[in-house]
Amino acid sequence: MSISEAxxxxxxxxxxxxxxxxxxxxxxxxxxxxxGGWRSSGYIIGAExxxxxxxxxxxxxLITYFTGPLEMSTASAASNVNLWLGTAAxxxxxxxxxxxxxxxxxxxxLLTSTLYIFEKEASRYICIRAFGADQFDEQDPKExxxxxxxxxxxxxxxxxxILTTRLISNYVQENLSWALGFGIPCLSMILSLFLFLLxxxxxxxxxxxxxxxxxxxFVRIGRVFVAxxxxxRPTSSETFLLVxxxxxxxxxxxDRAAISCDSREVEEAKAVLSLVPIWMCCLVFxxxxxxxxxxxxxxxxxxxxxxxxxxxxxxxxxxxxxxxxILVFIPIYDRLFVPISRSITHRPxxxxxxxxxxxxxxxxxxxxxxxxxxxxKRLKTARDxxxxxxxxxxxxxxVCWLIPQYVLYGVSDVFTMVGLQEFFYGQVxxxxxxxxxxxxxxxxxxxxxxxxxxxxxIEKATSQSGxxxxxxxxxxxxxxxxxxxxxxxxxxxAFISLVxxxxxxxxxxPK
Numbered sequence: 001m002s003i004s005e006a007x008x009x010x011x012x013x014x015x016x017x018x019x020x021x022x023x024x025x026x027x028x029x030x031x032x033x034x035x036g037g038w039r040s041s042g043y044i045i046g047a048e049x050x051x052x053x054x055x056x057x058x059x060x061x062l063i064t065y066f067t068g069p070l071e072m073s074t075a076s077a078a079s080n081v082n083l084w085l086g087t088a089a090x091x092x093x094x095x096x097x098x099x100x101x102x103x104x105x106x107x108x109x110l111l112t113s114t115l116y117i118f119e120k121e122a123s124r125y126i127c128i129r130a131f132g133a134d135q136f137d138e139q140d141p142k143e144x145x146x147x148x149x150x151x152x153x154x155x156x157x158x159x160x161x162i163l164t165t166r167l168i169s170n171y172v173q174e175n176l177s178w179a180l181g182f183g184i185p186c187l188s189m190i191l192s193l194f195l196f197l198l199x200x201x202x203x204x205x206x207x208x209x210x211x212x213x214x215x216x217x218f219v220r221i222g223r224v225f226v227a228x229x230x231x232x233r234p235t236s237s238e239t240f241l242l243v244x245x246x247x248x249x250x251x252x253x254x255d256r257a258a259i260s261c262d263s264r265e266v267e268e269a270k271a272v273l274s275l276v277p278i279w280m281c282c283l284v285f286x287x288x289x290x291x292x293x294x295x296x297x298x299x300x301x302x303x304x305x306x307x308x309x310x311x312x313x314x315x316x317x318x319x320x321x322x323x324x325x326i327l328v329f330i331p332i333y334d335r336l337f338v339p340i341s342r343s344i345t346h347r348p349x350x351x352x353x354x355x356x357x358x359x360x361x362x363x364x365x366x367x368x369x370x371x372x373x374x375x376x377k378r379l380k381t382a383r384d385x386x387x388x389x390x391x392x393x394x395x396x397x398x399v400c401w402l403i404p405q406y407v408l409y410g411v412s413d414v415f416t417m418v419g420l421q422e423f424f425y426g427q428v429x430x431x432x433x434x435x436x437x438x439x440x441x442x443x444x445x446x447x448x449x450x451x452x453x454x455x456x457x458i459e460k461a462t463s464q465s466g467x468x469x470x471x472x473x474x475x476x477x478x479x480x481x482x483x484x485x486x487x488x489x490x491x492x493x494a495f496i497s498l499v500x501x502x503x504x505x506x507x508x509x510p511k
Contacts, residue, residue: 019137022204036135036204043199044132045154049161050192056162057169057185061316063297075459075471078294079452086448089441096438097218100431105131113193130437134206148349151422156330163323170314224269227257268429271508277501284494285416286447288364288487292319295480302475303399321403325410353423354502360416361495365488367408372484374401382476391474427508
């Protein structure tokens with residue numbers, strides 16, 4: 001055999017090699033050349049785009065539906081929207097646990113998709129996102145690099161679906177029919193399930209998380225903490241039960257659990273516990289994230305939304321500029337920012353995931369400052385034109401003044417949300433990756449709950465003794481600007497705190 005023939009045979013063997021810890025839909029070992037990678041993730045990304053069209057087709061304009069047809073007050077509507085969005089974002093913690101414990105991601109996606117179609121229950125997209133990342137083999141250098149790119153471009157694709165639904169669904173809801181506007185997302189969800197099923201023959205199913213039962217991750221981690229609490233006096237024999245990894249040097253009090261728990265379970269508990277400070281620092285961004293479909297939208301509803309002779313632009317459609325900025329900035333980030341930063345830092349991704357998240361949280365501060373300044377100008381314009389006592393009157397100020405805060409909000413989103421996805425997916429044990437991504441989305445969920453709580457407290461506190469609430473139904477008398485300044489201050493504290501914790505964080509895998 002010639003050298004060239006041997007090289008060709010070796011190359012063929014490499015391409016057709018079996019992927020470790022992975023099987024196809026028939027239960028046979030996955031072959032690299034016919035499964036996984038971009039061929040599989042293409043179907044998954046398509047399903048995510050359709051799912052996002054469905055979800056945001058409902059979520060984007062709820063504030064208008066609540067204050068319009070349902071005649072809720074501004075504060076009550078914002079609080080209820082936050083609760084709805086928070087619940088939708090928090091449920092993946094439950095489903096992620098079920099997927100990682102015994103059901104597996106594929107079957108969990110099928111089950112939750114069915115529930116989603118019939119009940120608009122949005123909790124399956126974390127599993128589908130983790131399943132998409134599972135299609136790339138971390139042991140293969142080429143596929144490992146592609147996995148990082150996958151998070152960027154799947155977010156890009158989802159933003160396309162969100163942009164489309166904000167252009168179509170919002171217009172239909174406000175100008176044709178709310179029933180039809182809420183019915184179109186249901187059809188999109190059916191399309192999402194169809195696209196996901198279409199790619200079944202190409203998927204890789206991880207034998208570490210698919211097809212075998214595990215103890216519930218919450219139970220495993222809880223068992224470690226209970227055992228550590230019971231075993232107050234550590235013995236020297238415990239040291240030999242633990243695998244000497246970098247993470248073992250942290251949270252040494254959990255080593256006491258090694259007497260009655262598996263060393264792998266102890267390391268799982270340590271890995272999850274190390275994420276808690278980062279998770280808590282990011283909750284403020286979750287609160288900021290909740291403002292776009294609520295007060296940003298209400299802000300725009302009072303302004304001049306006319307474009308020539310066409311019908312008024314729905315206030316919720318302004319959220320499109322978030323997605324447009326994402327669609328423009330992700331290619332810039334991937335093709336320009338990453339290569340430049342890579343040449344400086346010599347890291348494959350250019351910067352660490354926590355540096356990326358920190359940058360995003362920092363950018364949210366000027367976005368809120370701009371929102372506050374624009375609101376101050378809107379209130380002044382209302383006063384100058386004698387509209388303070390005319391809540392239904394249009395303030396003669398173009399809604400385009402809101403575009404900068406939406407654009408900067410979108411750029412902040414690219415850094416923070418994509419960074420959080422990659423961080424929480426990569427920093428938990430392989431068996432807990434659905435749960436890891438659920439932690440990322442729980443930032444949004446808890447953030448919405450906290451936003452709802454803040455609105456309720458501030459509403460009561462600022463409306464006492466005959467004072468006008470910050471969130472009065474008449475926005476020309478309200479003070480959303482004060483709320484935006486408050487959030488900007490909280491974001492500054494969150495940014496400083498995250499930088500502090502990020503400096504001492506020890507990564508459990510490539511950054």
